[in-house]
Amino acid sequence: xxxGRLQAFSDGVLAITITxxxxxxxxxxxxxxxxxxxxxxxxxAHILTFLYVGIYWNNHHHLWHAASKVSGKILWANLHxxxxxxxxxxxxxxxxRHFLSPYPMAxxxxxxxxxxxxxxxxxxxVAREEADxxxxxxxxxxxxxxxxxxxxxxxxxxxxxLAPAFSLMIYFLVALAWFMPDKRIExxxxxxxxx
Numbered sequence: 001x002x003x004g005r006l007q008a009f010s011d012g013v014l015a016i017t018i019t020x021x022x023x024x025x026x027x028x029x030x031x032x033x034x035x036x037x038x039x040x041x042x043x044x045a046h047i048l049t050f051l052y053v054g055i056y057w058n059n060h061h062h063l064w065h066a067a068s069k070v071s072g073k074i075l076w077a078n079l080h081x082x083x084x085x086x087x088x089x090x091x092x093x094x095x096x097r098h099f100l101s102p103y104p105m106a107x108x109x110x111x112x113x114x115x116x117x118x119x120x121x122x123x124x125x126v127a128r129e130e131a132d133x134x135x136x137x138x139x140x141x142x143x144x145x146x147x148x149x150x151x152x153x154x155x156x157x158x159x160x161x162l163a164p165a166f167s168l169m170i171y172f173l174v175a176l177a178w179f180m181p182d183k184r185i186e187x188x189x190x191x192x193x194x195x
Contacts, residue, residue, distance in 0.1 A: 006078055007064050013082045014057045021049055021089040024096070042096030045108075048172060049092035052112065055178045056085055056119065066135035067126045077125050081118035087111050105167045106160035112171060113153035120146045149174050 025046055028035035060081075091111045094104040123140060130136045156170035 003064050003068050003070050006070050006075065007060075010060055010078060010082060011057070013086065014053055014060075017086050017089060018050065018053055021046060021053070021092060024089055024093040041099030042093075044168075045092045045096035045099070048168075048175060049088050051175045051179065052088060052115075053085060055175060056081070056115065059119070059178070063123065063126060063136075063139060066139055067130050067133065069126075069129045071125070071129055074122070074125050074129060077118070077122040081115065081122050084111055084115040084118050088115070100164040100168065102161045102164055105164040106157045109153050109157040109160060109167060109171065112174075113150060113157065116146060116149050116153060120150070145177065149178070 025039075025042060028039060088111055091104070091108045095101075095108045098104045120143065123143060123146075127136050127140045152170050152174050156167040156174075159170065160167040
């Protein structure tokens with residue numbers, strides 16, 4: 001099966017996810033600069049969530065630029081990933097409205113954890129399907145970052161009940177670690193594989 005429909009559907013779900021995220025932001029009732037200050041927590045949560053959705057979209061693009069074979073298991077694993085990502089706007093809204101509160105911060109970390117686990121599962125299924133594709137195997141070479149992210153999310157969830165600000169910092173640091181693309185992947189897409 002060709003990956004084109006999977007990519008198009010995924011792009012649509014992620015676009016809707018970002019749209020829902022934007023709808024969570026409400027403008028202030030008053031027309032002065034000070035009226036924006038109470039919205040700062042919601043805006044911080046929005047920035048972080050937008051960054052995460054963008055990171056997943058970017059990595060999803062790289063994955064399907066390297067891979068082309070789609071099986072039924074891969075379709076379900078992709079839906080599993082999209083399910084967790086689709087919950088991010090709700091989790092972001094809860095964090096924004098109850099900034100640095102333990103339960104919203106832990107829930108947000110839980111959704112990040114399951115999204116990361118779903119990504120890990122998807123990449124492994126794609127690698128199993130395309131074991132002879134060096135571009136896909138190169139993508140798996142960065143799966144150590146996924147394992148570290150999963151560990152960081154567990155720490156962030158635990159910290160939410162002790163120091164919620166520390167959880168937020170962990171979630172931002174993980175996002176920053178993924179924000180910078182692995183140059184080996186971009187090089188392989190542009191010039192051929194050279195791990």
